[in-house]
Structure formats: structure tokens, C-alpha cells
Amino acid sequence: MVFVLAGTITYAGGYRVGVQGQRALAMGHTGVAVVNSAELGFFNPAGLVYLENQLTISAGVSAVFSEVAWQNESTGATARTDNPAGTPFYFNASYKLNENLALGLSIYTPYGSTVEWEDDWAGSHLVNNIKLQAIYIQPLVSYKIADFVSVGGGPIFVTGSVNFNRNLSRTLTNIEGERSNVTIDASGVNEWGWSAGALFTPTEDLRVGVNYRSEIIMNAEGGDADFENIPNTPLAPFSDTTFDAQLPLPAELTVGLSYELNEKWLLAFDFNRTFWGVYESLDIKFANGVVSENPRGYEDANTWRFGAQYIATDKLTLRAGYYLDESPVQPGYFAPETPRNDSMGFTGGLSLNVTSRLAIDASFAYIRFDEVDASYDHYIDENGQNVPFGGTYKSVAFIPGLGVTYKL
Amino acid sequence: MKNYIKYIGILALGMVACEPEFENPVDEQGAYTNGEADFSNYVALGNSLTAGYADGTLYLSGQQNSYPNILAQQFAKVQETDLFTQPLVADNAGGLLLNGTQLPGYNTRLVLGVDEQLNAAPRNYGGAITTDVSNILSGPFNNMAVPGAKSYELLAPGYGSMEALQMGLANPYFVRFASSPNTSIIADAVAQNPTFFTLWIGNNDVFLYAVSGGTGVDRTGEMDPTQYGRNDITDPQVFAGAYSQLVSSMIEAGAEEGALLNIPDVTTAAFFNTVPNNALELSAEQAAGLTGYFQAVAGIFTQFLMGQQVPAEQAQAIASQYAITFTEGKNRFIIDVPETQTNPLGFRQMTEEELLVLTINQTALRQQGYGSAAISPEVMEVLGILQQGGQPTQEQAQLVLDAVNGIDDKDALDQSEIESISAATTAYNQTISQLAQANGLALVDINDLASRVDSEGIPFDGGVVTSTFATGGLFSLDGVHFTPRGYALVANSIIETVNATYNATVPTVNIGYYGTITPSND
Structure with missing residues (x-):
């Protein structure tokens, strides 16, 4: 049974954080075909032109409480992360110039990860702690070609940072017995990308959307590599230097639909395919010519999302959703730096119309992960030995979020 | 509106409290079982190997990786246990001070130094020694191991007395943490009401003799240990008496379960296997020269014997043993042995089984003819005279004989020494095995473990542990004591045996x- 599980379990999401709108998240993070708010700037800019008001603004922030536990039955070793709450946020504005043309601006954080294991834990030769951040800033145009079809899109400016610490090996210490480790740090890494979408409205009740966000390779050049607790010997030739590394933020294709059952009920379905296959290896090239190769072997992964919205009263709208998130991580590549495995998301939320212009949007997601026996089999130690690192992992994540929608 | 916000706040708090939980968490009671053993108060008895001694001394990280400390951490995963305490030294430099002055023979730890040509060799760490024996720790300590202790010394009152130390009669490591000047190691162990114990003692009863190159005396037959010198072999009956008293004291104190570790065969230690006895590497020319020299020695000695009225035939028969021949490549060294009637010059070539110690002067071996002959220009001159059929003077002949440069007793274990060691080890191990069986205790076969490491190595997820000096992984830089990995191997061996026994x-x-x-x- 354990083997069957191990074979089918994969790591969901990598370092993708699907929290780009409280309304959408409450509905299982569907939205490529839901015309609801300026959240469309992220989900499908083609839909902005259908927003009723001249100016629509949606902004919000979530708190990601995500923890991972690890244990190894044969040694009795255990470890738990002590992650600070992540705070993905978004800001979307849409301004309608005329019936056929809208302009927008979106700022969002679709990729990021903060994982803090106990220092010197059993997997510390792979990671002690890591913090990834990427902020997307995107001007948008949305244009209605005909009554039944619109398109939209815009360039993306990304600014990101990474900070990663791990021990150099399972045993190397200085004379005091303190573990030798390295921190790599790079910030202000800037790149460009784009996204584009189309929205079809074949009947009054049905919308069909498609959206594509391009791959962006973050090039960290000249970052700082800081070596600590290195023994004073030519046998351990490590000193502070700089490094170059690449981290891909993969492309994502979404297709989906929404159907208005009646005035109160709306159903939505999204399918995401994230092109994780680009993340083959994390290679860190130090200025002294040493290259640290860390095979990742990700494969493209799918997410199926389902959502429903119920307009209870003039003031109150309720939402619920579910999604199934497949993993890009393949068996034998389960590295504890991105410890979020195959998951199901259960989401809910509401909007409260405080005035006719202002609504409060709240959402809540509980992400359920199966307990999984997994290993990372591509660590090569200082003697050239391939040393797998495995054990049982269990993760949980809770994501409460608050936002506002403002219409003018 | 306010209500909703309140709810969200409560929800958020709930989430912070939520932690991932395993179906079968290994860090909760019941994940493992202690069986019939009670690990709640584990006390370890032993010598340096139990203290976590490594690289020629006791230092902090060595103690943290002592096998009793590793065991205690694993026991704590099985059962609620008392905190395992050790008499920790002050630093990672090692060595000992007495009232601010370094105790002779208690130097800093060995580290692997690298010179400009990238040659790596052990050397003493240059950091300051800060552990002062006069700084007496207050216990009790679960790890009661005292480096240097022999079996019967665990029973000796006053073995931790500062006064006795100043007369050279006590052990500075026990002085550091003895509960009173007149106590004994076993008394301090028993006073802790142990529920479980390990005992690994007897190594020094034979090992100190071995490490000294057999310069001590095999005291088999001598029943009074007060007559023994530091490097003597303890009589097996004296060992058995002390050992059984240790075991019964611990059992009577409440530690009805425990593990007894036997004594590894000394010849498996890197200390005796790093400098091979055939490391005399010669070119064809050097071999011929050395063969010629020893022929000259035999010739001169024949003449000498005949001068002493020994019949020619008999003189040749005796002297011929010194006409040792050498060949191109590896040759076994010449070793000094006691002068006897059959070997009046007191040297011979080493046999295949004989061993050299790690601490032998290897530069002398390579460059000064140590282990063969130190042939000076004067000796060459005499050899030249002989070659031309000349007759050297008595003085010149003596010069040739004196150039024989056999390996000293302290640098080698000869066959009879190895036999003494082996006989004592076998006898000790029989006692240990019998007492384990008689008392239902776990018998941990470290002798077998050491021989397996030595013969085939022990595989693990990062390679294979072997007994090769410095690189093998078992032995620390003193060639006798283990590395943390070696001690972890001992801990695993104990765990497996304890699991099976209890x-x-x-x-x-x-x-x-x-x-x-x-x-x-x-």
C-alpha cells in the first residue's frame, strides 16, 4: 500500500501559490471565464472589458499558514518546519475607456515560497531554509472584437529575490563541531514576460475563457554566496564568493467556463496546465568555477478547479470551491525545499456589499495533503556517493484572506 | 460585518495552532517499544571508548558523539527517560590542565593538517587547553566512563582522588567528576539507581600492553593487580573477578537489564595496520648492497665465534641466520629481539604476522635505515676491505655489527607478544560471554564487528566503513579510538543486540x- 501511494504521489504546485483573488479563491481559484471583478486582470484580461463600471479595483492579501512535518521510521528522526506566514497579495484596476476597450493594471505574486526547517535537521544538507519571492507588475489592454468574443493581455515586469541556506554536507564541521553551511542571496532580479487571454460568450449564460501566461526565467547574476563554519584547511576550500543561478517561473495555460444557472447561482470550472518541465535542475554556478547541480526533473502538471457562487441577498454573496492540484515533482525528486505535495483545496468565502461601491471579499482555503513516503535520490555527497534522503512527509496549509472590491 | 471579521480572526488563530500530524507519529509514545528493558535511567560504564575519546584525547564534540549519548537519544524515542548527563569537558581542543598547567601526556586533539605540498598528516591542534582537572564537576553523571581505566580500577576507592593524583595513583578524568575523593567509579554508578547499564571494560587490560609495543609484562598468573605496571596484561582471573563484581553490583543496584560489550582483537586496529612490516622498499642495487652487508655481518660473526673456540661448522650454523637476503621491491624489516643462545646478536627479520605501531618514526624507517642497517661511510669502508679479501681490525668488525638497526621492542609487536595479547583477549571475552549468559544480559560482539570492518568493511548509505587509518571512517587519528561514525556503529550494534535480547x-x-x-x- 505504501508503495502504491509513493508511486502515485507527486508534489503539487512546486513554488506556485494560487492566491490571486479572494473571490476566485473562494470558488476554488476559478476565474478564466468568470466576469466578477477586476481579479480578471490576473485570470483573463480579455474579460475586463465586460465589467459594468467605469473603474473597478480589487485588492487583497492572504496569510498562508503552511507547515510540513518529516519523520523517518527507521531512525526515529523527526523535523518540523517553522514557517512564517506567507503574505501573497494582489492589486487589480480596470478602467473602461468605451464599450469595446478597457485598460488595466495588475500586481500579483503568483510564485513564492518560504520554508524554514530546524537548522541542522536530518535534511539540512539539502535545505535549512529558503525564501523565494516574485512580484508581477502588468499593464493590460482588453478589447471586445465582437459581442461574443474579446481579447486582452499585456507585458509583465517581474522583480524577485531568493535566499537559500543549506549545510555543505551531512558531516562537515569546523573545529568546534558547528556545521559548515552556505547561504546564497540574490535580490532585485528583474525580468520580463507577458500574458494574453480570450473570452467567448456563446450564449447569455455561458462564458468560455482561455488565458496564457508566459514562462519567465529569473536570472540571478552576481548574488552573494556566504560560507559559514568552514574548517581552516585546504581540504575544504570554501570562501565567500558570488554566484549565478537560474530559476524558472513556468508558463501557465488555463481554459475554463462559467455558467449562470439563474440569477442567484453561477458555476465555474478551470483547468490549469503549468509547464513545470522547464525546471530540470537548479544549478548554482559559483564565481570560483564550482557548480552545484541539483536535479529537479519537474514535469508539466495539471490542476482541476471547480467553483460555485450564490447571491444570497443584495448585501451578501457566498462562494465555495474545490480543486485538485497535481504535482510536477516526480518520484525520487522529492526535495524538502518545496515541501508541498499533491493536494486538494477546499475553499469558501463571501462578499459583503458595504455600500453600492464597496465590497469586502473574504476567502478561506484549507489545503489537504496526503501523508507521503518520498525521497530525493539525486544528492551527491563530498565523496561522489549518491545518498538518497527520504522519509514520510505530511503538510497542511490554511489560507485566510481579505480583500476589497471598489467600483465607480 | 464586525461579526464576520471576528470570525475570520478566530479562524486565523485556529490555523496557527494547526500542525501537520502523521497517522503514526514516531515521536509519540507507542511508536517503538522498550520490550522487557527499562531504559529510564541508563548508566554507562567503561573506559575511553565509552567516554567518546577520539584523536588522542577527550573533547566536547567527541563526548556528544559518544555511543552512550547516541544510545540515550535513541532510548528517549522509545520510552520516557531521565536526561542523560555526561561529565563534559570545557572545549573542543582536548587535553587536560592541572591548576593551570598542562598535565604531561594530556595534549590537544589530533587534527589532519595539510602542508604546502598538500601532504596530509595528523598533528596536534594548536588551540588552548582549558579543561582543568581541579575544576571538579558535580554529578551524578550517567556516562561514568573514565579514559584509561582498567577493569579492576572501576572498583578502586580513591581512583578519583586529587591527592592520589598528585602521587600518580589516580586518574585525572575521574578526579574531574568523582562524587568524593574516596569513592570508586562503581560506587558512583550504583548510587544513581540505574535501570539499565552498558559495560565495556577490559580493553586497557590488554591494549595498553599492545600499544606500548609489548614493553609491559604479561601478568597472567599474578593475582595481585597492585603489582602491575601500566602497560602490563591483567591476569584473566583478576579480570574475571573484577568484571563479575561490576556486573553483580549493577544488577543489585536495580539495572537488571543491560549490555556487555566484548573486547576487539587488537590486531584489527589501524594503530597496528597502517605501517606494514614489509615497507622496506628497495631498488635492485640497494637490495644487493643490504644483502652484501648482512653477509658481512654473518662472516664477521662466524670469525668472532671461531675466535671464541666455537667449532667452525657450529659457528657458521649460528651466524648464517644473519645472512639475510633482500630483493628488489618490498622487504620485511629487521626487528630487535632478546639476545639468546640461538640468536646471540638479538635481531632477525620480521615474520608475516608481526606488526608495527602507528607511532613508529616513519622518517627513520625511510631515511635512516631504521629497520635494516644504518650504514655509515666508515662501515662502507670496512665492507670494502672485506670485499677485497682483507682482514678488518676488531674495532672495524664491531663497527659493522653495530650498524644493524633493528626495530625497537616499543615499535613492534612480535609473535610472542601477539600470542599473549590474543590469549588474554580470548580469556576476557569468554568471561564476558559467560556473565552475559548467566545474567540474561545482551552480549554485544564488538570483536566480531571490528573484524568485519577490518576484513570486508560495513556498507552504509554514503559508502563503506573500513579500518583504514584516517580515511576508513572507523578509527580516529590516534588509530585506536573510534570516530563519531565508529561510535555510531557501536551504538547500532548495541541497539540490535538489545532489541533481540529484550x-x-x-x-x-x-x-x-x-x-x-x-x-x-x-
């Missing part, structure tokens, strides 16, 4: 997480 399921450790030797140029 139907327990204590988890083993992954020895790949334990380091070996420390490189440092400090």
Missing part, C-alpha cells in the same frame, strides 16, 4: 550523519 524495537541511527576525522590547519 524484544525491544529501539530505532538505529544512520551512521552517515556522523563525521569522521577533522581536517584543520589551526
Whole structure:
């Protein structure tokens, strides 16, 4: 049974954080075909032109409480992360110039990860702690070609940072017995990308959307590599230097639909395919010519999302959703730096119309992960030995979020 | 509106409290079982090997990786246990001070130093010694191991007395943490009401003799240990008497379960296997020269014997043993042995089984003819005279004989010494095995473990542990004591035996997480 599980379990999401709108998240993070708010700037800019008001603004922030536990039955070793709450946020504005043309601006954080294991834990030769951040800033145009079809899109400016610490090996210490480790740090890494979408409205009740966000390779050049607790010997030739590394933020294709059952009920379905296959290896090239190769072997992964919205009263709208998130991580590549495995998301939320212009949007997601026996089999130690690192992992994540929608 | 916000706040708080939980968490009671053993108050008895001694001394990280400390951490995963305490030294430099002055013979730890040509060799760490014996720790300590202790010394009152230390009669390591000047190690152990114990003692009863190159005396037959010198072999009956008293004291104190570790065969230690006895590497020319020299020695000695009225035939028969021949390549060294009637010059070539110690002067071996002959220009001159059929003077002949440069007793274990060691080890191990069986205790076969490491190595997830000096992973830089990885191997061996003896399921450790030797140029 354990083997069957191990074979089918994969790591969901990598370092993708699907929290780009409280309304959408409450509905299982569907939205490529839901015309609801300026959240469309992220989900499908083609839909902005259908927003009723001249100016629509949606902004919000979530708190990601995500923890991972690890244990190894044969040694009795255990470890738990002590992650600070992540705070993905978004800001979307849409301004309608005329019936056929809208302009927008979106700022969002679709990729990021903060994982803090106990220092010197059993997997510390792979990671002690890591913090990834990427902020997307995107001007948008949305244009209605005909009554039944619109398109939209815009360039993306990304600014990101990474900070990663791990021990150099399972045993190397200085004379005091303190573990030798390295921190790599790079910030202000800037790149460009784009996204584009189309929205079809074949009947009054049905919308069909498609959206594509391009791959962006973050090039960290000249970052700082800081070596600590290195023994004073030519046998351990490590000193502070700089490094170059690449981290891909993969492309994502979404297709989906929404159907208005009646005035109160709306159903939505999204399918995401994230092109994780680009993340083959994390290679860190130090200025002294040493290259640290860390095979990742990700494969493209799918997410199926389902959502429903119920307009209870003039003031109150309720939402619920579910999604199934497949993993890009393949068996034998389960590295504890991105410890979020195959998951199901259960989401809910509401909007409260405080005035006719202002609504409060709240959402809540509980992400359920199966307990999984997994290993990372591509660590090569200082003697050239391939040393797998495995054990049982269990993760949980809770994501409460608050936002506002403002219409003018 | 306010209500909703309140709810969200409560929800958020709930989430912070929520932690991932395993279906079968290994860190909760019941994940493993202690079986019939009670690990709640574990006390370890032993010598340096139990103290975590490594690289020629006791230092902090060595103690943290002592096998009793590793065991205690694993026991704590099985059962609620008392905190395991050790008499920790002050630093990672090692060595001992007495009232601020370094105790002779208690130097800093060995580290692997690297010179400009990138040659690596052990050297003493240059850091300051700060552990002062006069700084007496207050116990009790679960790890009662005292480096240097012999079996019967665990029973000796006053073995931790500062007064006795100043007369050279006590052990500075026990002085550091003895509960009173007149106590004994076993008394301090018993006073802790142990529920479980390990005992690994007897190594020094034979090992100190071995490490001294057999310069001590095999005291088999001598029943009074007060007559023994430091490097003597303890009589097996004296050992058996002391050992059984230790075991019964611990059992009577409440430690009805425990593990007895036997004594590894000394010849498996890197200390005796690093400098091979055939490291005399010669070119064809050098071999011919050395053969010629020893022929000259035999010739001169024949003449000498005949001068002493020994019949020619008999003189040749005796002297011929000194006409040792050497060949191109590896040759076994010449070793000094006691002068006897059959070997009046007191040297011979080493046999295949005989061993050299790690601490032998290897430069002398390579460059000064140590282990063969130190042939000076004067000796060459005499050899030249002989070659031309000339007759050297008595003085010149003596010069040739004196050039024989056999390996000293302290640098080698000869066959009879190895036999003494082996006989004592076998006898000790029989006692240990009998007492384990008689008392239902776990018998941990470290002798077998050491021989397996020596013969085939022990595989782990990062390679294979072997007994090769410095790189093998078992032996620290003193060639006798283990590395943290070696001690982890001992801990696993104990765990496996204890599990089997007491139907327990204590988890083993992954020895790949334990380091070996420390490189440092400090």
C-alpha cells in the first residue's frame, strides 16, 4: 500500500501559490471565464472589458499558514518546519475607456515560497531554509472584437529575490563541531514576460475563457554566496564568493467556463496546465568555477478547479470551491525545499456589499495533503556517493484572506 | 460585518495552532517499544571508548558523539527517560590542565593538517587547553566512563582522588567528576539507581600492553593487580573477578537489564595496520648492497665465534641466520629481539604476522635505515676491505655489527607478544560471554564487528566503513579510538543486540550523519 501511494504521489504546485483573488479563491481559484471583478486582470484580461463600471479595483492579501512535518521510521528522526506566514497579495484596476476597450493594471505574486526547517535537521544538507519571492507588475489592454468574443493581455515586469541556506554536507564541521553551511542571496532580479487571454460568450449564460501566461526565467547574476563554519584547511576550500543561478517561473495555460444557472447561482470550472518541465535542475554556478547541480526533473502538471457562487441577498454573496492540484515533482525528486505535495483545496468565502461601491471579499482555503513516503535520490555527497534522503512527509496549509472590491 | 471579521480572526488563530500530524507519529509514545528493558535511567560504564575519546584525547564534540549519548537519544524515542548527563569537558581542543598547567601526556586533539605540498598528516591542534582537572564537576553523571581505566580500577576507592593524583595513583578524568575523593567509579554508578547499564571494560587490560609495543609484562598468573605496571596484561582471573563484581553490583543496584560489550582483537586496529612490516622498499642495487652487508655481518660473526673456540661448522650454523637476503621491491624489516643462545646478536627479520605501531618514526624507517642497517661511510669502508679479501681490525668488525638497526621492542609487536595479547583477549571475552549468559544480559560482539570492518568493511548509505587509518571512517587519528561514525556503529550494534535480547524495537541511527576525522590547519 505504501508503495502504491509513493508511486502515485507527486508534489503539487512546486513554488506556485494560487492566491490571486479572494473571490476566485473562494470558488476554488476559478476565474478564466468568470466576469466578477477586476481579479480578471490576473485570470483573463480579455474579460475586463465586460465589467459594468467605469473603474473597478480589487485588492487583497492572504496569510498562508503552511507547515510540513518529516519523520523517518527507521531512525526515529523527526523535523518540523517553522514557517512564517506567507503574505501573497494582489492589486487589480480596470478602467473602461468605451464599450469595446478597457485598460488595466495588475500586481500579483503568483510564485513564492518560504520554508524554514530546524537548522541542522536530518535534511539540512539539502535545505535549512529558503525564501523565494516574485512580484508581477502588468499593464493590460482588453478589447471586445465582437459581442461574443474579446481579447486582452499585456507585458509583465517581474522583480524577485531568493535566499537559500543549506549545510555543505551531512558531516562537515569546523573545529568546534558547528556545521559548515552556505547561504546564497540574490535580490532585485528583474525580468520580463507577458500574458494574453480570450473570452467567448456563446450564449447569455455561458462564458468560455482561455488565458496564457508566459514562462519567465529569473536570472540571478552576481548574488552573494556566504560560507559559514568552514574548517581552516585546504581540504575544504570554501570562501565567500558570488554566484549565478537560474530559476524558472513556468508558463501557465488555463481554459475554463462559467455558467449562470439563474440569477442567484453561477458555476465555474478551470483547468490549469503549468509547464513545470522547464525546471530540470537548479544549478548554482559559483564565481570560483564550482557548480552545484541539483536535479529537479519537474514535469508539466495539471490542476482541476471547480467553483460555485450564490447571491444570497443584495448585501451578501457566498462562494465555495474545490480543486485538485497535481504535482510536477516526480518520484525520487522529492526535495524538502518545496515541501508541498499533491493536494486538494477546499475553499469558501463571501462578499459583503458595504455600500453600492464597496465590497469586502473574504476567502478561506484549507489545503489537504496526503501523508507521503518520498525521497530525493539525486544528492551527491563530498565523496561522489549518491545518498538518497527520504522519509514520510505530511503538510497542511490554511489560507485566510481579505480583500476589497471598489467600483465607480 | 464586525461579526464576520471576528470570525475570520478566530479562524486565523485556529490555523496557527494547526500542525501537520502523521497517522503514526514516531515521536509519540507507542511508536517503538522498550520490550522487557527499562531504559529510564541508563548508566554507562567503561573506559575511553565509552567516554567518546577520539584523536588522542577527550573533547566536547567527541563526548556528544559518544555511543552512550547516541544510545540515550535513541532510548528517549522509545520510552520516557531521565536526561542523560555526561561529565563534559570545557572545549573542543582536548587535553587536560592541572591548576593551570598542562598535565604531561594530556595534549590537544589530533587534527589532519595539510602542508604546502598538500601532504596530509595528523598533528596536534594548536588551540588552548582549558579543561582543568581541579575544576571538579558535580554529578551524578550517567556516562561514568573514565579514559584509561582498567577493569579492576572501576572498583578502586580513591581512583578519583586529587591527592592520589598528585602521587600518580589516580586518574585525572575521574578526579574531574568523582562524587568524593574516596569513592570508586562503581560506587558512583550504583548510587544513581540505574535501570539499565552498558559495560565495556577490559580493553586497557590488554591494549595498553599492545600499544606500548609489548614493553609491559604479561601478568597472567599474578593475582595481585597492585603489582602491575601500566602497560602490563591483567591476569584473566583478576579480570574475571573484577568484571563479575561490576556486573553483580549493577544488577543489585536495580539495572537488571543491560549490555556487555566484548573486547576487539587488537590486531584489527589501524594503530597496528597502517605501517606494514614489509615497507622496506628497495631498488635492485640497494637490495644487493643490504644483502652484501648482512653477509658481512654473518662472516664477521662466524670469525668472532671461531675466535671464541666455537667449532667452525657450529659457528657458521649460528651466524648464517644473519645472512639475510633482500630483493628488489618490498622487504620485511629487521626487528630487535632478546639476545639468546640461538640468536646471540638479538635481531632477525620480521615474520608475516608481526606488526608495527602507528607511532613508529616513519622518517627513520625511510631515511635512516631504521629497520635494516644504518650504514655509515666508515662501515662502507670496512665492507670494502672485506670485499677485497682483507682482514678488518676488531674495532672495524664491531663497527659493522653495530650498524644493524633493528626495530625497537616499543615499535613492534612480535609473535610472542601477539600470542599473549590474543590469549588474554580470548580469556576476557569468554568471561564476558559467560556473565552475559548467566545474567540474561545482551552480549554485544564488538570483536566480531571490528573484524568485519577490518576484513570486508560495513556498507552504509554514503559508502563503506573500513579500518583504514584516517580515511576508513572507523578509527580516529590516534588509530585506536573510534570516530563519531565508529561510535555510531557501536551504538547500532548495541541497539540490535538489545532489541533481540529484550524484544525491544529501539530505532538505529544512520551512521552517515556522523563525521569522521577533522581536517584543520589551526
